[in-house]
Amino acid sequence: MIVITAPTGNIGRHLLTRLLAAAPAAGEELRVIVRDPARLPDAAHGRVDVVTGSHAEAEVLDRAFEGADAVFWLVPPDASRTPHDAYSGFTRPAVKALAAHGVGHVVGVSALGRGTPLADRAGLVTATLAADDLIADSGVAYRALANPSFFENLLEEAASIREQGVFTDAADADRKAPFVAVADIAAAAADLLLDRSWTGTDSVPVLGPQDLSPNDLARIMTEQLGRPVRYARQPLDELYTTLLGYGLNEAFVQGVVDMKRAKDEGLDAGVTRTPDTTGSTTFEQWCARTLKPAVLA
Template sequence: MIVITAPTGQIGGRVLGILLDEAPERGEELRVIVRDPGKLPDAVRARVDVVTGSHGDAEVVDRAFAGADAVFWLVPPHPQAPSLDAAYSGFTRAAAKAFTAHGVGHVVGVSALGRGTPAAGRAGHVTASLAMDDLIAGTGVAYRALACGSFMENLLRQVASIRDDGVFTDTATADRTAPMAATGDIAAAAAGLLLDRSWTGTGEVPVLGPEDLSANDMARIMSEVFGRPIRYQRQSLEDVRAALTGRGMGNALVEGYLDMMRAKDDGIDEGVRRTPETTSPTTFRQWCEEVLKPAVQA
């Protein structure tokens, strides 16, 4: 039995889709934890065991992890969390107890690059993600943290600006290169680990994409894909603070984002060497053609 959390999200939904294709052939049963089962397609609900509720709730994970061999773990956004610890480790503590209580053997989580770097202790959401990894690893389960930098899908939040103004924004220096991965590749890495549970112990599995890219590189590629100029506009941290606060995000998470952005611009994502094992296949150009361009044109 494999349990999938966040099955309606960008990554969890893709993990579920891959497992629905491959798990039955291996005799694997699937269970999902979801707040609103109505968000799952009827065809999906018919093929999985559904536990309704939040996977931060002790009673919910106690039911969901009974008989489970493996769990895909992803913490959902919590804009009003009182602290980063509450948003990550606090949300995970009930599940960590349930892993032990039910003898779950393997857990795959989504986390961040940066462990072992000088900035790891002051990188906001990254620091909180790494602390969550330590909490899970401390339960004794075999654990793999998918260590990711930036997601290509983050650009989907800027579809209107790209379409109307030919502009995308971030806080990074325009020519600083860093790894970037498509969420589909992250999901594929997670599904592979969940299906082949021959691994033991704890560790990280970096998912770096095929190449490091700067904002200037991204602007050039987007311009070529769209056939018109797309330019990068660097935002100040104060502008980001105002935007996040204006969306109703609590102060603790806002400050966490700003600390993470500072750390990224200082190179926290650059500490892992790209190898065939850490390289994921989807190029930024391919993603723009297959995902971003249709979203902008829609």
């Protein structure tokens, strides 16, 4: 039995689709934890066991982890809490439930940066790595998928790209980083969940096919969308003020700013790209399949 948290989210929906296709041949049963079962894809109805509720709740986790062999664990962002509470606080009930039900394997969504000088001052990434440690220390076999920033983050900029031809971030325009598509993260998770011959704990990088700077992204978007797109760098103090204006938790906002600063200083750089650590989706492909429809909608 494989349990999938956040099955309707960016990564989870891709993972669920992959596991639905592979599970019968692998002899695997699937269970999902979901707040609103109506949001599950049609293909899942009648084929997965559904536990309704939030995976922040101990009672929900207790029901979901009973009889489970493996769990896909994803902490949803919660900007109303401090980074510590949003990640470690959210994860602690799961650690107790994993132990109570003897779950053997966990695959989690994490971040690049472990072992670097920036890891202890990288805001939300630092909080993510601390939550990884909670799971790893529980005694389960654990693989943390260490991801850079997602291509999908640009979907938040779709209206600005459409109306103004501009997208923003806090990185230097020429800072290259290994952006990745969420579908490739899901593919890595599916492989690990279906072949549980691994033991111990480890971090598994999931990188895009090439390092790209914001200027590279702008150039490729211009080519793929057939309209000019440029990058505008947002100062960190401006980002901080903007996010606070949305009423977000002040410590969480500082965590975002610290993460952005660390990424601009090279947090995501330096990981060797190999066939095992590289996703297949290029930025050009992602733009054509995902961003272009969103911008032209």
